[in-house]
Amino acid sequence: VTADRQQEAPERFRSGLRAGIGFGAAAFVVGISFGVVAEPLMGSVAPIVMSAIVFAGAAQFGVTSVLASGGSAATAIATGAMLNARFLPMGVAAAPALRGRRLRRALEGQAVVDASWALASRGEGGFDREALLGATVPQYPGWVIGTLIGVVAGGALGDPEALGLDAIFPAFFLGLLASELRRPRAVPTVLIGGAIALALTPILPPGLPVLLASCGALIGLRR
Amino acid sequence: VTEVWITIGGLTAATVAIKAAGPLIVGSRELPAGADAVISLLAPALLTALILTDTFARERDLTVDARAAGLAFAGVAVALRAPLLVTVLVAAAGAAAVRAIT
Numbered sequence: 001v002t003a004d005r006q007q008e009a010p011e012r013f014r015s016g017l018r019a020g021i022g023f024g025a026a027a028f029v030v031g032i033s034f035g036v037v038a039e040p041l042m043g044s045v046a047p048i049v050m051s052a053i054v055f056a057g058a059a060q061f062g063v064t065s066v067l068a069s070g071g072s073a074a075t076a077i078a079t080g081a082m083l084n085a086r087f088l089p090m091g092v093a094a095a096p097a098l099r100g101r102r103l104r105r106a107l108e109g110q111a112v113v114d115a116s117w118a119l120a121s122r123g124e125g126g127f128d129r130e131a132l133l134g135a136t137v138p139q140y141p142g143w144v145i146g147t148l149i150g151v152v153a154g155g156a157l158g159d160p161e162a163l164g165l166d167a168i169f170p171a172f173f174l175g176l177l178a179s180e181l182r183r184p185r186a187v188p189t190v191l192i193g194g195a196i197a198l199a200l201t202p203i204l205p206p207g208l209p210v211l212l213a214s215c216g217a218l219i220g221l222r223r
Numbered sequence: 224v225t226e227v228w229i230t231i232g233g234l235t236a237a238t239v240a241i242k243a244a245g246p247l248i249v250g251s252r253e254l255p256a257g258a259d260a261v262i263s264l265l266a267p268a269l270l271t272a273l274i275l276t277d278t279f280a281r282e283r284d285l286t287v288d289a290r291a292a293g294l295a296f297a298g299v300a301v302a303l304r305a306p307l308l309v310t311v312l313v314a315a316a317g318a319a320a321v322r323a324i325t
Contacts, residue, residue: 025308029315042227053235058273063230069282073226077233084238086269091245093262096253098246105250106243114273115307118266126259164318167293170277171314174297175307177270186267193268194275201280209280213272220260 009130016119016134023115024138026172028146030057033165035150036157038064044151051147055113055140057169059083062207082207089214090117097127111136118176185219192216289325293318 031051038047041064050060059080066076091109094117098105108129116135120128150157157163180186193216200209254262278290296317300310 022307046227050231073229076230080234081237087241089265095246095249105246109242109246164315167290167314167318168311170274171297171311173270173274175310178301180267189264189267190271194271197272197275202283210272216268217261217264220264
């Protein structure tokens with residue numbers, strides 16, 4: 001089985017890469033919308049640096065909206081960390097498939113982003129390391145270059161909401177969700193997770209309802 | 224502007240730590256069977272929550288606005304098995320069109 005897997009590894013990396021080109025194109029468009037939204041608040045350099053070293057769209061939009069509404073850096077960081085908290089369970093799921101010593105594993109774990117993780121998750125808890133890495137490779141330049149273009153062209157593009165750019169992120173996630181629905185018990189999970197998120201939104205700070213919606217996955221424990 | 228750079232530094236540290244935590248804690252151990260079932264359902268749960276809060280939340284208020292129209296357009300694109308890039312562009316165009324009319 002091990003030899004078999006090693007033989008397949010380059011092929012699985014390439015198939016991840018192919019899927020990643022589509023994700024990368026979407027990340028490029030979402031990145032443009034981030035650049036457009038962030039530039040008036042942060043100037044030209046900071047949004048690009050943020051995309052290059054944070055590389056997490058939802059959290060970047062989250063901190064931008066906190067800072068724009070007058071929130072402090074501490075509040076913004078806490079919000080961004082909560083929005084990124086989903087990478088903790090995702091990293092736990094990916095961990096057994098990663099390779100090498102602790103530092104190497106921690107480094108490979110940085111490749112976990114929503115689209116790649118969803119693609120690399122196999123049924124029954126299996127995880128495809130090569131598909132994860134392959135799918136993330138095109139998304140990084142897509143995200144950073146998209147941000148750069150959004151920053152530069154932002155003024156010329158006009159109001160991001162008039163262009164519907166705020167509808168891009170949920171559409172991106174919906175496209176990813178569609179491929180998840182085939183999993184056993186995915187539909188009840190969606191209903192429970194969605195109900196949790198909506199019910200908690202008026203009560204808790206942004207980010208926490210999303211994190212707590214992950215409890216919907218506990219339905220997997222039912223026999 | 225300093226707030227922005229502090230935020231970038233702090234968010235970078237937090238994100239790297241969060242992503243590193245799973246691989247460092249779990250290491251190369253196989254997860255128990257029950258954990259597998261739960262973990263494979265994390266993606267649908269988290270994606271659903273992100274879709275709903277990105278579409279219907281304004282801070283702590285729930286509202287229905289042009290973003291919902293964008294999501295509906297995205298839903299149609301997904302149902303027609305459109306590629307991801309087409310789906311996001313259709314959603315943006317749909318939301319923009321609704322804003323232009325209303």
